[in-house]
Amino acid sequence: MKPRQTKIVFIGAGNVATCLAKALSKKAEIIxxxxxxxxxxxxxxxxxxxSFTRDLKKINSDADAYIxxxxxxxxxxxxxHLQLKDKLVVHTSGSVGIESLRKASINYGVMWPLQTFSxxxxxxxxxxxxxxxxxxxxxxxxxxxxxTMGGKAYSISSKQRAKLHLAAVxxxxxxxxxxxAAYAILKDSNIPFDVLxxxxxxxxxxxxxxxxxxxxxxxxxxGDKKTIKKHKKLxxxxxxxxxxxxxLTKSIQLSAHAKKL
Amino acid sequence: MKPRQTKIVFIGAGNVATCLAKALSKKAEIIxxxxxxxxxxxxxxxxxxxSFTRDLKKINSDADAYIxxxxxxxxxxxxxHLQLKDKLVVHTSGSVGIESLRKASINYGVMWPLQTFSxxxxxxxxxxxxxxxxxxxxxxxxxxxxxTMGGKAYSISSKQRAKLHLAAVxxxxxxxxxxxAAYAILKDSNIPFDVLxxxxxxxxxxxxxxxxxxxxxxxxxxGDKKTIKKHKKLxxxxxxxxxxxxxLTKSIQLSAHAKKL
Numbered sequence: 001m002k003p004r005q006t007k008i009v010f011i012g013a014g015n016v017a018t019c020l021a022k023a024l025s026k027k028a029e030i031i032x033x034x035x036x037x038x039x040x041x042x043x044x045x046x047x048x049x050x051s052f053t054r055d056l057k058k059i060n061s062d063a064d065a066y067i068x069x070x071x072x073x074x075x076x077x078x079x080x081h082l083q084l085k086d087k088l089v090v091h092t093s094g095s096v097g098i099e100s101l102r103k104a105s106i107n108y109g110v111m112w113p114l115q116t117f118s119x120x121x122x123x124x125x126x127x128x129x130x131x132x133x134x135x136x137x138x139x140x141x142x143x144x145x146x147x148t149m150g151g152k153a154y155s156i157s158s159k160q161r162a163k164l165h166l167a168a169v170x171x172x173x174x175x176x177x178x179x180x181a182a183y184a185i186l187k188d189s190n191i192p193f194d195v196l197x198x199x200x201x202x203x204x205x206x207x208x209x210x211x212x213x214x215x216x217x218x219x220x221x222x223g224d225k226k227t228i229k230k231h232k233k234l235x236x237x238x239x240x241x242x243x244x245x246x247x248l249t250k251s252i253q254l255s256a257h258a259k260k261l
Numbered sequence: 262m263k264p265r266q267t268k269i270v271f272i273g274a275g276n277v278a279t280c281l282a283k284a285l286s287k288k289a290e291i292i293x294x295x296x297x298x299x300x301x302x303x304x305x306x307x308x309x310x311x312s313f314t315r316d317l318k319k320i321n322s323d324a325d326a327y328i329x330x331x332x333x334x335x336x337x338x339x340x341x342h343l344q345l346k347d348k349l350v351v352h353t354s355g356s357v358g359i360e361s362l363r364k365a366s367i368n369y370g371v372m373w374p375l376q377t378f379s380x381x382x383x384x385x386x387x388x389x390x391x392x393x394x395x396x397x398x399x400x401x402x403x404x405x406x407x408x409t410m411g412g413k414a415y416s417i418s419s420k421q422r423a424k425l426h427l428a429a430v431x432x433x434x435x436x437x438x439x440x441x442a443a444y445a446i447l448k449d450s451n452i453p454f455d456v457l458x459x460x461x462x463x464x465x466x467x468x469x470x471x472x473x474x475x476x477x478x479x480x481x482x483x484g485d486k487k488t489i490k491k492h493k494k495l496x497x498x499x500x501x502x503x504x505x506x507x508x509l510t511k512s513i514q515l516s517a518h519a520k521k522l
Contacts, residue, residue: 198388
């Protein structure tokens with residue numbers, strides 16, 4: 001006899017929900033999808049071959065786990081409609097506290113994947129999931145879900161998770177913006193962006209080995225005023241990037257100074 | 262009979278010189294190393310098994326190529342002491358123009374490797390070298406040197422190179438500073454930095470495919486004021502990183518807005 005599969009309801013049908021649902025559906029049974037947008041609910045329902053609803057009152061109460069993957073701002077409202085007794089209820093947000101779920105069940109928690117999600121994203125192997133739970137039972141179930149998805153669970157408090165979310169903004173969103181700036185500067189001069197790729201990969205391979213402060217190089221780090229002046233001159237018609245250049249140069253120098261102290 | 266190897270003199274014995282000299286010494290003959298610091302000259306001379314000097318007047322005039330890999334600020338002074346007729350003279354700087362070498366020889370040029378160099382760096386395979394030359398002869402010789410080192414030559418003018426150097430500061434130095442900030446934020450909360458590594462690798466693999474503006478995600482890009490407010494609050498005791506957070510958020514929004522126009 002086949003072991004009984006975990007039954008899951010997905011609340012939300014956006015990029016995160018779609019990606020996690022696909023990863024879970026290989027070993028668990030997704031029985032329903034909710035989205036306030038009918039087209040989204042229907043689309044994900046069709047992908048998974050399960051029913052869908054846009055009515056929070058029609059959420060199926062037979063599941064073992066309810067995964068709330070809606071926008072951060074919508075979590076509170078969605079949860080206020082759920083009365084799931086002891087069923088597992090988890091959200092997938094980096095910046096919303098665990099307590100936001102306490103009215104929905106006695107077994108609740110957080111399962112935040114550290115991956116950026118866009119349309120058609122596939123869940124990568126060994127992605128860190130920052131998890132937190134209201135009970136031992138909830139923790140065990142969340143760990144099982146993470147394992148099912150091939151992820152790696154890290155137990156992290158809501159307070160730590162907020163900090164990690166902030167750090168991820170620096171490491172991912174702000175880093176990407178650095179590439180946006182570099183791309184714009186090169187495009188203006190008809191230089192292919194590809195030329196920078198080996199350097200970018202090296203930037204990462206270097207700090208992989210430890211504290212990135214030890215890998216800081218460049219005109220700001222070595223106090224090369226002449227080059228900094230040249231760069232500012234080159235940016236005189238780009239106030240947006242000039243402002244970034246100035247502040248980042250100052251900040252690198254502050255960090256270098258703090259390191260020496 | 263073994264083909265005659267290219268004879269090279271290295272002017273400079275720092276990280277860049279050491280790394281390039283090691284890469285070249287497999288197929289060319291380094292006959293001399295100059296550094297104004299005797300210990301550096303001696304150290305690199307010993308590694309390469311060649312003579313060394315700290316006197317610019319004693320530079321060996323029998324070489325085929327002279328590679329000037331000193332600090333940007335020192336290039337002008339060093340070059341003013343060289344009278345090398347038609348021998349190849351190249352510098353390795355990203356931000357100094359080709360014309361800085363014109364008094365040293367009629368065959369001169371630039372050979373700037375797009376790699377960051379620290380102590381014990383090894384020259385990576387297929388590193389882009391931005392090259393520029395005063396003559397066809399110089400160009401051919403520079404291309405041969407790049408090939409000998411396993412690099413990939415890109416013909417780029419001094420004006421373009423200055424822009425590329427600026428873009429590299431964004432893509433490498435400023436990116437590294439984002440990791441410095443993330444590291445500091447996590448350290449304060451006892452969260453291992455390793456948790457962020459898959460996300461960081463993904464950031465890069467994503468934009469590898471095209472314009473990084475298309476990969477921009479996060480609270481700034483989606484105008485998530487609530488999360489931005491939370492993040493600013495978390496940074497209230499870190500004026501350095503708060504200033505960065507504010508300006509980068511603003512800049513991401515400017516870019517997103519410009520994209521829509």
